[in-house]
Amino acid sequence: MTTATLNRPTPTDEAARRRRNRGKKFVRSLPGWAGIVFLLTIGIYPILWLFLSSFKTQREFIQESTFALPEQLNFQNYIDAWTTGDIARNFLNSVIVTVPSLTMVLLFGVGAAFAVEVMVWKGRNLTLLLFVSGIMIPGQMVLVPLFIAYFKLGISGTYLPMIITYVGMGLPLTVFMMAAYFKAIPREIFEAATIDGASMLRAFFSIGLPMVRNALFTIGLVTFLSIWNDLLIALTFTTNADLRPIQAGLLNFSGEFGQVSYGPLFAGICINVAGLLVLFIVLNGKIMKGLAGGALKG
Amino acid sequence: MKSVLSDRKTILLLLIPALLFYTAVRLVPVFWSFGLSFFEGDLRGFDFVGADNFVKLFNDKELGQALLMSGKYAFIVTIGQVVLGYLLALFYIFVLRKSSAFIRAIIFFPTVLPTVAIALLFKRFFEVAPQTGPVNAILNGFGLPSIDWLGQADSAFIVIVIMELWSSMGFFAILLYAGLIDIPEELIESARLDGATGFQLVKSIVLPLSLPVLLSALIFSFNATIKVFDSIYALTLGGPGTSTQPLTLYMYKTTFSFQDYGYGSTLALLLTVICLVVTLAIFGSARRDRTKA
Numbered sequence: 001m002t003t004a005t006l007n008r009p010t011p012t013d014e015a016a017r018r019r020r021n022r023g024k025k026f027v028r029s030l031p032g033w034a035g036i037v038f039l040l041t042i043g044i045y046p047i048l049w050l051f052l053s054s055f056k057t058q059r060e061f062i063q064e065s066t067f068a069l070p071e072q073l074n075f076q077n078y079i080d081a082w083t084t085g086d087i088a089r090n091f092l093n094s095v096i097v098t099v100p101s102l103t104m105v106l107l108f109g110v111g112a113a114f115a116v117e118v119m120v121w122k123g124r125n126l127t128l129l130l131f132v133s134g135i136m137i138p139g140q141m142v143l144v145p146l147f148i149a150y151f152k153l154g155i156s157g158t159y160l161p162m163i164i165t166y167v168g169m170g171l172p173l174t175v176f177m178m179a180a181y182f183k184a185i186p187r188e189i190f191e192a193a194t195i196d197g198a199s200m201l202r203a204f205f206s207i208g209l210p211m212v213r214n215a216l217f218t219i220g221l222v223t224f225l226s227i228w229n230d231l232l233i234a235l236t237f238t239t240n241a242d243l244r245p246i247q248a249g250l251l252n253f254s255g256e257f258g259q260v261s262y263g264p265l266f267a268g269i270c271i272n273v274a275g276l277l278v279l280f281i282v283l284n285g286k287i288m289k290g291l292a293g294g295a296l297k298g
Numbered sequence: 299m300k301s302v303l304s305d306r307k308t309i310l311l312l313l314i315p316a317l318l319f320y321t322a323v324r325l326v327p328v329f330w331s332f333g334l335s336f337f338e339g340d341l342r343g344f345d346f347v348g349a350d351n352f353v354k355l356f357n358d359k360e361l362g363q364a365l366l367m368s369g370k371y372a373f374i375v376t377i378g379q380v381v382l383g384y385l386l387a388l389f390y391i392f393v394l395r396k397s398s399a400f401i402r403a404i405i406f407f408p409t410v411l412p413t414v415a416i417a418l419l420f421k422r423f424f425e426v427a428p429q430t431g432p433v434n435a436i437l438n439g440f441g442l443p444s445i446d447w448l449g450q451a452d453s454a455f456i457v458i459v460i461m462e463l464w465s466s467m468g469f470f471a472i473l474l475y476a477g478l479i480d481i482p483e484e485l486i487e488s489a490r491l492d493g494a495t496g497f498q499l500v501k502s503i504v505l506p507l508s509l510p511v512l513l514s515a516l517i518f519s520f521n522a523t524i525k526v527f528d529s530i531y532a533l534t535l536g537g538p539g540t541s542t543q544p545l546t547l548y549m550y551k552t553t554f555s556f557q558d559y560g561y562g563s564t565l566a567l568l569l570t571v572i573c574l575v576v577t578l579a580i581f582g583s584a585r586r587d588r589t590k591a
Contacts, residue, residue: 032393043404112316142327168323200308229412231528247414
């Protein structure tokens, strides 16, 4: 008791020490602040520069400094990119390809994961292994045969080659990840449902699916990004310019306008970036967790 | 009870669609592609040429260059991604502590951007003419002449590496951050009480504990970088000449520009074998290390 009172610092001592600490703390945190400023600069400036440049006129690009702010908010570049630059067409193509691909990857993937993880049958582990081994195979290994097959089937000039390929490419990771989630759910839950008269298929849709809803959403985000941002498959299977999704279109866009028309090109890139920026602002936690999780397990 | 869970109809109904797509798009083409490497031809037809394509591999100068480029790129970018990512993760945890969420998100953002958009952005960022891009403008500001970054092999390679690291370091930071945050607070605190400081603390406590997650990051990074295609295709198209052309791009050009499907398949096979061998090698060496320790 006495030692405790002896050791307790007087109020004035305490305040002085705190003040000293604060000064020391500030000096010690200087490198931290420098680091923060540096990171913010390299993280934000390129995107900001891109955005500001998208409002500049051709004259400003050639004559003014690259660091100069645009003289006015000139939306003409956006109009040009969207209409004459065909970004509208490319954007629509991306939507037409992504929506069915994503839907099928998720629906078929979660179904297969349920079948190999919850259902009991011989060879289910082998089937899961079969799916997982697909994650290792580079996309280039399957391009040539698929190109020939689509040509022989006569579907080369349609959206189908892209859709079919994206579904096949997206499935392994989805099956693998969803199987891991189903593993955590006791089988008895599904059995109990069937006692109440539901079929196993019904149990999958009304109990299984809702239980893994969050995980499915996260994997959906990851798969969406991989399809929307893909170039290899879009490039290989669009022999016709009218079918080009946004990435392939943007690449060609810079070709058509050559070195000359900066404004519409910057606007085109901005349109591409803006949508993803909104998505990221709303869902950054889920996206970051999903991408990192997929990498570590895959 | 067991009969419900092994209901054949349900299993088939749930499994068949996925299995069908997977088999058609991934399994069959792998074997088909393997078979094609013994043929020569294009969409009009194929001739059996035996092992000719494999012999060609050994006398192909452009392949040598492409392999070198892929190897150099994968090695440098993998190390860069993991080291930068790790430094960032340490910065998040030990300097920013609880208030790192905003910076983490900002630095991560380029990961979700399409490589095409990033490549086009960097092309302009490092541009010489007609508009002087920011990088050259800064050089000019210091009185230095502009550099034609994408016009020369070495500087083009540098731009590719910078671009790749800029767009992926935030991702690797999160990957490694997740591993670091699992290290118990008490462990670090007790080491601090024992007098360990900064660098020492990282070297003898944090680093050994984050080895498993570093290894995962290394494998993941290498697997992605050895398959690099989109970003180089969009930034340099392998140029100038073929100086920044990786194996994937060489395979793509051989097949779809020169219509040599047989040799293209052989190159794809080579790529697949390289991916498998390196991954297994990293796994193997890691296992040996662990048994030693």
